[in-house]
Amino acid sequence: MSLFWRIFLLNAVVVTAAFTLLMVGPFTVSTPVLVTEAMILTGVLVVMLVVNAGLLRVGLAPLDRLTRTMSTVDLLRPGHRLAVSGRTGIADLIRSFNTMLDRLEAERATSAARALSAQEAERQRIAQELHDEVGQTLTAVLLELKRVADHAPEPVSGEVRQVQETVRNGLDEIRRIARRLRPGVLKELGLASALKSLAGEFSTAGLTVRRTIDGDLPDLGKETELVLYRVAQESLTNTARHAGARQVSLSLTHVPGAPPHSGSRPPASAATEQAACSGAVELRIRDDGRGVGGAPEGAGLRGMRERALLIGADLTVGPAPGRGTEVLLRVPLGGKEHHD
Template sequence: MNDRARGGTGDAPPAGTRRAGAPRGASRPAAQGLFRRLVVINGLVFAAGTLVLAVSPATVSAPVAWAEVPVLVIGLAVMLVANALLLRRSLAPLDALTTLMQRVDLLRTGDRLPGGGNRDLTHVIDTFNAMLDRLEAERSASSAHALAAQEGERQRIARELHDEIGQSLTVVLLGLKRVVDRAPADLKEDLHGVQETVRASLDEVRQVARRLRPGVLEDLGLHSALSALCTDLSRMSGIPVTRSVRPDLPALGADVELVLYRIAQESLTNIARHAHAEHAELSLAREDGHLVLRITDDGRGGAVQEGAGIRGMRERALLIGARLTIDSPPGAGTRVSLAIPCDRSTTP
């Protein structure tokens, strides 16, 4: 006898086995309890109808007389309406549960359905909420590993750009300087042009390395890093940026500072590329028990497309238990807000 015939292997689990991660005996009692509740509701409705028929003066003859038909129709209608109302009230939590299933997004945490209704459906809702908790925890852990690997790769590339390509371009620039000094007069202008091109390339390499690895964040802290971001945006795009970073902020953890820096960096980059704004503003302050970072602009606004940049911002916010909101009404600019609970933002 082969393994499939014994039920030991196959695509479907053998009868009587339990799926991994499912609590033992959780779904069957809930289904049986809901079935019993529906049977009880229907039984009560039919019993009430029978009792009314028994104590009322109405009678039914055989064969049914035409005068008795309206009585039977009215009685049936009353029982159907009563049964529908009781079932609708009993199963109402399922509508809310279905709505939550349709809108749930693991990048927007905290969307839960409060328990209510009968005991059996409350058990189903609590089980679904517990499943969301597990999925969000797993998503947060996997995102943490992925972003840690991404930051490590950023630092590696930044070091190679600075140590390898940057040094090579510096050597070329010094060599060109010596050649220019000894070159004939008719070649000096061309060599000066090549020299300026190499110098511009060296500056671009240093800027890319600085964006990949925020050395100013490690060396001078978050305030200086945010100021440098705003200064770079103003210099590259010509958009003036107003900064408002409160000096009395609590001591922040390294992971919180990195998330704040990366989200501010992505938001300011989006302003330079897509907003067509004339002014931008960055602020960081305490508000109602939260540390709130806001980046706003007066650009064209419009629908926010959940591209890789915004999804990356949401994943980073999820790592530190923060809530990221993006408002972008058409013609009214864009507002990015990151709210971090103060008990999670400070260093332990």
């Protein structure tokens, strides 16, 4: 039965019951209406409205839950679905809404993968141009400045050497930017070495980055390692720019999974059992800064969430114990294959 006919029949039942009560009961209506008759009619009307409101609230309760769910849906935090309940009509609406969420999350994941892939390609192109074009040009300028400084008289020679030092600092900065855009150490030496190098870059005056990296990390695959590196990079960048922190801890640990279930536990599916036994890899960045407070999520944090979705990971950002902010990226192992 459709929602329209259910609401119509609910109202029809209430009105019919009231009409029958007035017909068979010892009720009369005078002209003009007496006070007692007015009180009886008013009471019947109030009862009709209360009963009708109660029946409608019960019948439309699933729609209220659906409305609340729709207002809180976030495609960057997938997996939340509304339990299918209610009769035909409302149940079909909830089921259609859940199906729409499945489709939207799949489409967003696909589009995000394409966008991030294009972003990484553009990062590599820019890094290559900085290294090959700008870097070589500045290197040639340094050589020319050295030649001029060697043949110029004082104090011109000293001034040229100051300019030479400025150009050298600019060249070092360009190389540093190129390394961040294209982390060659990640490809050549692996994730652990890349994170150690990244922590060293951010250990500047006023900020100390302490790192803890397990030595028994499993093979994660290039895509997962790149996501872990980019999340760590974005987290440290946010800390350095906005947190006002002095201490940052970066840890990458392998969390073992639960042992296979015994006969006393209910059997699990093969995929669930494999994921539970394999455990997870956790990246945790914790600082002692001012914390996130009630600030809205920016583009950097949304980008981290999109990257986490690509590998089926779970990203949480919240207050750290004591003070500061904690970013935790948990990558389950065994739930999906990791390919190079």
